[in-house]
Amino acid sequence: MAFELFSMAPSYDSLAIQRIPLRTDIIQAEPMKTLAPSKSKLSTIEAKRIMSVLDEAIQKVELVTLMSYVESHPEVLEGMFPEDLVRAIREHLDIGQVLLEGASILQEKQKQLEEEEEAEEAWCQDRLLSIELCRASLGPLTHQFRDSTKAILRLLTNDSQVITLLQMQAPGRSPGAQRLLDSLVELRGFLFEKLLTSPMEVKEKNQFIQDINRRNERNQEVIDALQAELAEVLKNKESEVEKENFVIQELKNHLHQVFKFSENSLLRTKQEAEKQQKVDYRASQARLAKIQQEILALRTQFHNLVMENREVEQALRKKKYKVETEIENWIQKYDMEMSEKQDEFEDLESIHKEEKLQLEELKERHAVLVEEFAQIRAESEINSKKRVEAEREMVRMVRAATLIQAVWKGYLVRSMLRSRKKKRGKGKGKDKGKGKEEKKAKGKAKAKKK
Numbered sequence: 056m057a058f059e060l061f062s063m064a065p066s067y068d069s070l071a072i073q074r075i076p077l078r079t080d081i082i083q084a085e086p087m088k089t090l091a092p093s094k095s096k097l098s099t100i101e102a103k104r105i106m107s108v109l110d111e112a113i114q115k116v117e118l119v120t121l122m123s124y125v126e127s128h129p130e131v132l133e134g135m136f137p138e139d140l141v142r143a144i145r146e147h148l149d150i151g152q153v154l155l156e157g158a159s160i161l162q163e164k165q166k167q168l169e170e171e172e173e174a175e176e177a178w179c180q181d182r183l184l185s186i187e188l189c190r191a192s193l194g195p196l197t198h199q200f201r202d203s204t205k206a207i208l209r210l211l212t213n214d215s216q217v218i219t220l221l222q223m224q225a226p227g228r229s230p231g232a233q234r235l236l237d238s239l240v241e242l243r244g245f246l247f248e249k250l251l252t253s254p255m256e257v258k259e260k261n262q263f264i265q266d267i268n269r270r271n272e273r274n275q276e277v278i279d280a281l282q283a284e285l286a287e288v289l290k291n292k293e294s295e296v297e298k299e300n301f302v303i304q305e306l307k308n309h310l311h312q313v314f315k316f317s318e319n320s321l322l323r324t325k326q327e328a329e330k331q332q333k334v335d336y337r338a339s340q341a342r343l344a345k346i347q348q349e350i351l352a353l354r355t356q357f358h359n360l361v362m363e364n365r366e367v368e369q370a371l372r373k374k375k376y377k378v379e380t381e382i383e384n385w386i387q388k389y390d391m392e393m394s395e396k397q398d399e400f401e402d403l404e405s406i407h408k409e410e411k412l413q414l415e416e417l418k419e420r421h422a423v424l425v426e427e428f429a430q431i432r433a434e435s436e437i438n439s440k441k442r443v444e445a446e447r448e449m450v451r452m453v454r455a456a457t458l459i460q461a462v463w464k465g466y467l468v469r470s471m472l473r474s475r476k477k478k479r480g481k482g483k484g485k486d487k488g489k490g491k492e493e494k495k496a497k498g499k500a501k502a503k504k505k
Contacts, residue, residue: 102250109246113239115208120232121221122207140210147203154196161189 097103122144164186211218228236252260 097247097250105250106243106247109239109243113236113243114212116236116239118208118211118218118221119204120228120236137210137214140207140214143203143207143210147200147207150196150200150203154193154200157189157193157196161186161193164189 097106164182168182168186211221
């Protein structure tokens with residue numbers, strides 16, 4: 056078992072391979088819509104436990120396949136991983152090295168035994184005994200290697216930062232490790248779909264598959280019938296092709312005759328073309344002489360134009376030089392004026408900054424004065440309100456005192472009148488008349504007072 060385990064290709068490949076996300080980003084297999092389960096989440100605890108166990112196994116396989124990079128690059132351990140993890144990885148590497156050496160020795164012995172099958176039986180038995188002893192010695196090493204792997208995985212799962220660091224450092228996985236991981240992910244998708252599917256859905260799926268098989272059988276019968284019809288059509292087509300081949304052969308013969316006739320006509324046309332070419336050559340020679348004379352005339356005309364243009368160019372160059380000097384003078388004058396304006400602008404800017412600072416101070420003083428004025432105004436408003444309230448209260452008190460005095464005076468007059476009535480109750484009618492007049496006079500006096 057150990058020999059088969061360590062004779063595999065290493066799980067690390069130096070080429071850049073895209074990383075597989077750890078545990079969570081697992082892509083599930085998408086079934087057909089008709090066969091898709093009705094549920095989207097696991098409902099039972101047992102199913103969730105099964106999926107969690109498979110997810111944990113995938114995570115550990117991912118970590119183990121990434122650990123091969125550390126095995127092939129031990130310099131990565133320096134200063135990047137915790138001490139306990141570094142110690143466990145080095146022990147793991149030592150055990151793995153010993154196990155690999157034992158496996159290589161066992162492999163050599165088996166090869167020698169296979170090559171020397173015709174040797175003596177005693178020698179073969181000794182060789183087999185040594186192979187069995189070597190294989191038995193590899194058993195404890197295999198258990199130690201497995202235990203050290205578990206310990207490393209336990210330390211890695213306890214520290215997420217180390218996992219992220221390992222993912223950043225390891226460039227990828229070998230094709231074999233990638234295929235193993237993809238197979239586990241595919242198994243996870245199939246298992247997830249299986250756990251989501253209820254027995255009723257399984258029956259419906261089987262019924263659907265049976266219907267598909269029956270439909271496939273009917274389609275196969277139709278295909279067989281169509282194939283037979285196609286064979287007959289092909290036979291008819293072959294006969295038609297033979298007829299067409301006969302017609303094509305006749306057309307080829309006719310074409311051969313036409314080709315011979317075209318060769319004769321081509322020869323005659325070629326002879327006529329040669330004659331015409333000679334005539335055209337003589338005419339072209341005469342035309343060439345005429346054109347050469349025209350070229351000489353045009354060259355002299357060109358030379359005269361060049362001389363005239365040079366004189367014009369010289370005049371334009373002088374004019375250009377004069378304009379450039381004027382432009383340079385204007386630029387110097389502009390620079391001087393701009394420097395003066397810049398100095399004046401800087402002076403005005405300094406004055407503006409000073410006035411701006413004074414304005415800020417005046418604004419602060421104005422804000423303080425406005426606040427004080429607001430306080431004084433509020434106090435004056437409060438005092439005026441208090442004064443108005445006091446005046447209103449005085450007016451109410453004066454009215455109340457006047458009313459009380461009037462009531463009291465009326466009460467005194469009525470009490471005096473009652474006492475007089477009692478005293479004069481026995482008098483005569485005249486006295487009654489006088490009493491009435493006095494009462495009227497007193498009533499008028501009371502009304503006036505009120």
